[in-house]
Amino acid sequence: MSQIQERGSTHVYKVNKISKEEMDAMTARCVYEQPSFCSAACPLKLDVRAFMQAAAGGDFKKALQLYEKVAPFPLALASACEAPCEGKCRLGEIGDAVSIRAVESAVARFGEGSKLGGVFRMKKRKTVAILGADLLTLFLAGELEKKAYPVTVFCEQADLESYLRACAPFLSDALFPLEYKRLQEKDIQFEFDRRPDAALYEEIKARFDVRCASMDAARALFPAAAPVQELMFLEEEKLVCGESAGVLDKAFGAKKAALTVDRLAQNLDPRNMRGSEGACESRLYTDLSEAKSLRRVPCGEEGYTKEEAVREAGRCISCHCEECLKSCAYLKHYKKHPGLLSREIYNNTQIIMGDHPLNKAMNACSLCGQCSVVCPNGFDMARVCAAARRNMVSTDKMPLAPHEFALMDMLFSNNEAFLSRPQPGFETCRYVFFPGCQAAAIAPATVKAAYLDLCARLEGGVALILGCCGAIADWAGREEMEEQVRAQLDRELAKLGDPVVIAGCPSCAKELRAFSGREVRGIWDVLLELGLPAGARALERPAALHDSCGARGDEATQRAIRALAAQLGCTLTDTPYSGDRSPCCGYGGLTAYANREVAAELTDKCLERSDAPYLSYCMACRDRFARQGRESRHILELCYGTDAGSPPDISEKRWNRLSLKNELLQELWLEEPMEKKRDYQLLWTEEGRAMMDERMILADDVIAVMDAFRENGEAIEDEDGLLVARRRVGNATFWVKFRIEGEDAYRICRAWSHRMNVVKREG
Amino acid sequence: MAIEKNYYTIDPQGRLKCFKCGVALVKGKAKFMYLDNGFPVELPVCPVCGFVYVPEELALGKVASVERALEDK
Incomplete structure (x- = not known):
């Protein structure tokens, strides 16, 4: 029988390139990394799944840290946020949506805040002034303080308390002291009793690197002001300001404004390098068939208690698409969603020198196509792995073994x-x-x-x-x-x-x-x-x-x-x-x-x-x-x-x-099959036979070794009197340990093989 | 003279015999070769006919793991 040529060397320095477009087309169907629907609806991009998971586990400190990433004044936001996330909660389709805002509010009340805002933190050198008092500029001050800018707020109010009341008049008597304490702890400078007028504006222009203003203050200074909304920026005056509608929009406006401040502080165009901002659509798929807790935990006027918030957060089903991982043992084995595994397998094919760590994973897929059916978007891992195998074969990098x-x-x-x-x-x-x-x-x-x-x-x-x-x-x-x-x-x-x-x-x-x-x-x-x-x-x-x-x-x-x-x-x-x-x-x-x-x-x-x-x-x-x-x-x-x-x-x-072939040839076509006759007898031990199956050694391989032994008599005799013979067959060397039983009979005890060729070295 | 490196050494210590030549195997120089890579080793070798013996433990242990490493290069 013909043999298959082993690749000649590991030193092959070429790859068969797969285009990036082809790769992107392969991986784009996997929605595992898509945001949950609630997070996608949030312009602040709160990681709701992680937040809910922390809250459900009673870890309000972690939950609050996640929330503070998007909301420097969490109570102010959670008290009045319009919560578009709740409208997108998938549980809402079969029962009550999770009360995300009420859980956020409870976390903001009971959670321990981050300690990042200390006065000893290294500050940036560029200074920022904020004119006016409204919710957007309060959020902006918080965002900039988080980014370690030295911030000074100029407001008409006489003290901090009246400033906060002017910014967040909707805060209840119970919540106000909490948010007031938070504001006090932040490293923000205030100059009170400062009305925004031309004189003040000239002053801050001279004293600060970047200037921001509430829209009221901006209009008082420049009645015809029409800032670019996407940037929150009045270009002609280089003043950071902008319109905003609801509470969430103000928080989002503050985020956009903070990014513009960042760009201006570095003397860069605020239009560039902004990444993706705002709410987006999610292509995620969620299986709702296993959702259990469909009724919302009732919420009193004072909001959830800690225990109630934990229970409500526990209703979150943490939307993830794992349809393929649930059904395919291969993907489950590698613990990777197909989008990621495909990228890794693609990278594996593109390695010019060195190890190809994904060879085993690439060759382990059964190419059965189950994923293409269970995946709501038809992701086909078989296509990826089959293409990768052909790619590796074409460059002689595919192991034959x-x-x-x-x-x-x-x-x-x-x-x-x-x-x-x-x-x-x-x-x-x-x-x-x-x-x-x-x-x-x-x-x-x-x-x-x-x-x-x-x-x-x-x-x-x-x-x-x-x-x-x-x-x-x-x-x-x-x-x-x-x-x-x-x-x-x-x-x-x-x-x-x-x-x-x-x-x-x-x-x-x-x-x-x-x-x-x-x-x-x-x-x-x-x-x-x-x-x-x-x-x-x-x-x-x-x-x-x-x-x-x-x-x-x-x-x-x-x-x-x-x-x-x-x-x-x-x-x-x-x-x-x-x-x-x-x-x-x-x-x-x-x-x-x-x-x-x-x-x-x-x-x-x-x-x-x-x-x-x-x-x-x-x-x-x-x-x-x-x-x-x-x-x-x-x-x-x-x-x-x-x-x-x-x-x-x-x-x-x-x-x-x-x-079967020989039997049919004889019985139906009356042809005498070409059967090789052996002039000696092979006997097998049960252990030897099982070992051969386990090690993928065929009886034919053993026969080839024994034929060679009978021809050349080459073997090793060990201490127990057993003989070991060997023969190179194709790309492997087979070794057989046996006992001679009578004149022309051998009992096979053990067998092993290796692919490396071994030769005697001179010298 | 530079000292030659051996990746692996097995000394048969007189326990193995060449069936054909009837002499004890000795520790001898051999070389494993695979996919254009070579590894000098010392294995039980017949001093007469040059039969190089690869014991089962070596084949399934070290040799198999080096094979796998090279195959993924």
Whole structure:
């Protein structure tokens, strides 16, 4: 059998660039990083999820710190904020929205404020003056103090108390002292009894670097003042001021004004580098099906008590889109949302020198496409990982090791175990049965029964092709090998008279349909038309039907399988994630070869849906479920009354394919198969056999080593009298530890391998 | 003369024998090569025929981890 060329070197300094646009198009669909709807509605961009989480946990200090980031005077804002966030709360669609403002107010009352505003903090050198007394300039003073500007407020009022009353007249008697204390603690200078007039304006122009004013004060000085609202800036006077409507708008105006002050203080144009300001739309998706607490905690006139606020905050469902993470064991394993994981995998392909840390993650995706169905925006991780694999192969940076076994298996299926024959008595056929490589490997008797049945009941001749459809090369990102398989199958199909393909596996059907341009039907469709063969039998217990990922988006196949199961008399139990939402069994995408841990988690995810026996229509699914100890049957086993029994190991899978081919060649086509005869006997210890399966060492590899030993006699003898022989086969060296038993018999005790080549060094 | 670095050393201490030559293996110079990278080591070697022995623990331990590291380069 031909071998696959290992890449020559790790010193490859080229990459196949993926454009940024292509990358952005890939990642833009993931909405995990979108703000929650409430935060998006808030022009101040309060992180409501984090705030509510802190409040719900009783950590009012942290909650207040988060709130103070957007509101230097939290009580003033929380008392009168118009709270557009509450209108966007998703709970409002099925019950009461969370009373965000009331919780904010409670946090502002009970929380311990930040200690940042001390007089010892290093101040900026540029000074700012604020003229007038209104809520916007109060907020602005707070914002600028937070940014460590030396701020001086010039107001008509005689003292601090009357200043605060003028700014926030709506503060209740209970709240006023609290906010007054907060104002006192801030490092803001005041000059009282200063009416905003031309003389004062000239004075502050001389004394301060940046000037701000309330809109009333600005109008008193410049009656025709028309500031640019987006910047809160009267350009001709270089005066920071602007109009504002409600309380929240004043807080937002203060934020915009503070940014303008920042730019002016650095002698920069206030138009530039402003980032995104104000409220925005969120594309987030929220699953409301699990929301429990729909009724708001009643709020008295005095606002929530601490306990009530904790309870109300606890109602927040912290809107996050985790649909894919909930359903996909692969994404769950890497604990990353697909937007982030895709970016990391993209970066992995673009590394010119050094380690590629995301190789394993890139190769662990089962390419099953479940995410594209469960994601409300259709994010397709399979597209990202498949493209990344092809990209790495194209630059010779893709390691062969994770996929070599599977690719060699594909070559085996399409060489030694390959069979393509018209039905005996026909030169060309109307149909060809293509059961798929896994069916022949796992359930050869079922394949034989199905073929004989199709030959007997269909008119026009049924040819047979035993081989691989090329999906394995596709999954490995090896386009060249995939092309070779396609060309081989195209040639064979043409020789057979371009028959209609009857596929035994939904993945093969998909692959063959995609490239051959020929009509491809599932054997399930044919059996529905012909009726069940004699000997068909149902499962005695109700079974969970596992939909194959090869049939995702193929409603006709999913329906046909259910109809066939009904004809068989099977009772099917409902499972979550069925139909198009079905998870992968762990075989798809070569996960089982590249990352066994993730593959096992994928299998577990499938099996956690039901305790019933599993019925599937893909042989790989049947095999993986059975290996995990679950009673597992393929629907064709039921149709033909066969039982493939306990799952074969990797060597038996090859032997099954070869035996099926030879058996059919002898019985149907009366050809003598080319069987290699060994002139010695191999005996296996149970431990050795299990070890080989675990280490992906085939019986053929062991035979190759023993052939070499018999030829050259080279081996090591250890202290226990056991011999160890070795042979380099393809890209690996295989070692076999054995005992000689009699003249021509060897008992295999252990086997191991490595890919590195070892040679003797001179000197 | 510069001292040659060895990444790994196993001394068979007379416990292993070459089945073909009938002599005890000795600590000898060998080299692992993979993907255009080479690593000088000292392994049990037959002084007559030059058979280099890679024990199971070494193959599954150090060798496997270096293989994985190089594959991801």
